[in-house]
Amino acid sequence: MRLRERLSKLGGMKLLRGAKLSGELGRLQDQLDRLRSEPSAEDIWQSVELARHQDRPYTLDYVERILDDFFELHGDRGRADDLALVTGLGRLAGRTVVLIGHQKGRDLKERTKRNFGMAYPEGYRKAMRAMALADRHGFPVVTLVDTPGAYPGVAAEQHGQGGAIARSQAAMARLSVPTIACIIGEGGSGGAVAVAVADRVLMQEHAIYSVISPEGCAAILWRDAAEARKAAAAFKPDAAHCLELGVIDAIVAEPEGGAHTDPDAAAKLLEHGILGALEEVESLDPGERRRQRRAKYRVMGILTSA
Amino acid sequence: MSSGQGRVDVEIESKRADEPTQGKVHPNTCPGCGSHYRDEELVKSLRVCPQCGHHFPVRARERIAQLADPGSFIEEDADLRSADPLGFFDVRPYTERLAEAEVATGLGDAIVCGAATIEDEECRLAVMDFAFMGGSMGSVVGEKFARACESAVAASTPLVSVSASGGARMQEGILALMQLPKTVCAIEELHEAGGALLSVLTHPTTGGVLASYASLGDVVLAEPGALMSFAGPRVVAQTTREKLPDDFGLAESNFRFGHLDAIVTRPELRPTLARLLRLFGKP
Numbered sequence: 182m183r184l185r186e187r188l189s190k191l192g193g194m195k196l197l198r199g200a201k202l203s204g205e206l207g208r209l210q211d212q213l214d215r216l217r218s219e220p221s222a223e224d225i226w227q228s229v230e231l232a233r234h235q236d237r238p239y240t241l242d243y244v245e246r247i248l249d250d251f252f253e254l255h256g257d258r259g260r261a262d263d264l265a266l267v268t269g270l271g272r273l274a275g276r277t278v279v280l281i282g283h284q285k286g287r288d289l290k291e292r293t294k295r296n297f298g299m300a301y302p303e304g305y306r307k308a309m310r311a312m313a314l315a316d317r318h319g320f321p322v323v324t325l326v327d328t329p330g331a332y333p334g335v336a337a338e339q340h341g342q343g344g345a346i347a348r349s350q351a352a353m354a355r356l357s358v359p360t361i362a363c364i365i366g367e368g369g370s371g372g373a374v375a376v377a378v379a380d381r382v383l384m385q386e387h388a389i390y391s392v393i394s395p396e397g398c399a400a401i402l403w404r405d406a407a408e409a410r411k412a413a414a415a416f417k418p419d420a421a422h423c424l425e426l427g428v429i430d431a432i433v434a435e436p437e438g439g440a441h442t443d444p445d446a447a448a449k450l451l452e453h454g455i456l457g458a459l460e461e462v463e464s465l466d467p468g469e470r471r472r473q474r475r476a477k478y479r480v481m482g483i484l485t486s487a
Numbered sequence: 488m489s490s491g492q493g494r495v496d497v498e499i500e501s502k503r504a505d506e507p508t509q510g511k512v513h514p515n516t517c518p519g520c521g522s523h524y525r526d527e528e529l530v531k532s533l534r535v536c537p538q539c540g541h542h543f544p545v546r547a548r549e550r551i552a553q554l555a556d557p558g559s560f561i562e563e564d565a566d567l568r569s570a571d572p573l574g575f576f577d578v579r580p581y582t583e584r585l586a587e588a589e590v591a592t593g594l595g596d597a598i599v600c601g602a603a604t605i606e607d608e609e610c611r612l613a614v615m616d617f618a619f620m621g622g623s624m625g626s627v628v629g630e631k632f633a634r635a636c637e638s639a640v641a642a643s644t645p646l647v648s649v650s651a652s653g654g655a656r657m658q659e660g661i662l663a664l665m666q667l668p669k670t671v672c673a674i675e676e677l678h679e680a681g682g683a684l685l686s687v688l689t690h691p692t693t694g695g696v697l698a699s700y701a702s703l704g705d706v707v708l709a710e711p712g713a714l715m716s717f718a719g720p721r722v723v724a725q726t727t728r729e730k731l732p733d734d735f736g737l738a739e740s741n742f743r744f745g746h747l748d749a750i751v752t753r754p755e756l757r758p759t760l761a762r763l764l765r766l767f768g769k770p
Contacts, residue, residue: 338723354672392695483570
């Protein structure tokens with residue numbers, strides 16, 4: 182498995198620009214011990230279904246269980262308040278944090294209001310405003326990612342969807358404060374990574390994180406959206422593979438059967454994961470933390486030399 | 488008899504004339520006005536239709552020849568090749584698609600990078616080639632772009648990026664998506680070191696490339712008629728059932744909405760980049 186390779190390499194390697202590695206080594210070893218076997222095609226499809234389960238806890242379900250005194254911040258200060266992305270202030274184990282998270286709706290009415298968790302550029306601009314606020318006041322940023330993707334519509338394009346996603350990533354790469362992202366459901370492509378460039382990226386056990394939806398991939402490569410299972414098995418959007426490929430830093434366990442079976446327990450596990458990750462990066466010097474964050478993304482990818 | 492036969496011939500002829508426009512149009516036939524050119528005519532006109540001004544696609548090496556001073560381009564990182572991290576197999580294995588693309592294009596992947604001068608102004612160039620798997624961005628495109636940023640910093644020159652891409656490369660799964668933050672982080676480092684990025688969007692620049700480095704230029708230019716949308720017109724039409732405006736996602740529409748600094752025709756591109764390089768250059 183690739184994680185094992187990575188681990189053996191990390192043992193003897195000096196990180197870019199002298200960043201320290203001892204913490205990462207221990208963390209990888211922990212994670213590795215938990216991964217017993219590679220997920221099968223069935224396991225992967227089960228995660229796709231659980232990640233999209235209609236009863237799966239959404240951002241606000243976790244907010245009410247994890248954060249105290251949550252105060253929602255509305256609007257991008259330009260033209261709209263995108264309800265597909267929620268931003269706000271709250272207290273996490275005694276410290277004020279800025280929370281940014283996608284929000285799907287539970288019933289049809291709310292789903293329409295929230296646009297099924299698919300943000301317009303206005304949503305990413307609201308997120309960037311919240312990030313700037315966090316940086317100004319030294320508040321850590323916690324993002325919860327759960328979107329099928331950024332909204333593909335005429336107005337969204339006219340308002341600059343691609344540029345907004347690019348700039349939101351750039352804003353996260355610039356932050357001096359600690360940043361933790363967790364994929365809690367669907368980590369759908371650019372719409373997800375726009376708010377997931379973080380010091381530590383976590384992923385719930387049955388969340389998925391992918392470059393395209395299984396249906397979209399199947400429609401393009403198999404020319405049949407019904408081949409979504411095959412597509413998912415081929416591009417492996419499950420947490421174990423994301424960890425193995427070095428894309429995420431840790432997997433957050435879920436209650437048996439998935440987060441929806443026991444939202445309170447799922448929230449406890451998530452809170453524990455976020456706090457652990459936050460404590461790892463909070464002690465770092467802000468400049469060093471940002472350097473390490475960029476260095477982590479700088480080495481992502483697998484290639485060879487001719 | 489003869490007149491009847493004549494009618495039949497006319498019918499057959501008209502059918503034959505219709506077919507190419509519905510199916511495959513010859514790459515040297517202008518989709519704008521139907522004029523047809525020999526390849527050397529198009530090379531001479533910078534692949535712009537002399538009749539109607541349509542901008543034909545330009546391959547990476549030809550683009551470099553159009554932009555850089557003759558003989559000034561020195562390629563960097565030409566040896567990088569895509570691996571197959573997922574063992575990806577759809578109807579064909581990814582490795583087979585890669586090998587085929589390399590043979591067809593003569594390129595190692597969908598981007599060519601290196602040092603060059605434009606009207607004697609030094610720069611680094613990162614030029615994408617749509618012919619290599621639809622200009623899709625996987626680990627190699629991300630890595631070469633990041634290295635081009637670092638090379639620009641080391642040489643204290645601006646980086647000129649010319650993009651043409653269908654988006655992230657599905658066959659590399661989540662690692663393809665990670666090339667978005669990777670290139671974005673590389674630009675942040677470039678900017679922090681005082682470097683500049685001039686981004687030129689050519690037809691088409693969509694998906695993950697638009698949602699990462701192509702949009703982050705200090706100056707963003709596009710060629711006339713270039714499609715630059717995060718989601719393609721077909722996806723938007725299918726998902727939303729909205730009627731798309733005629734200029735949906737095109738450079739002209741993006742300029743109107745404030746996402747571009749200028750639309751620059753191809754003959755003007757080299758002098759425009761030279762002007763900008765001089766403006767960004769150290770006195």
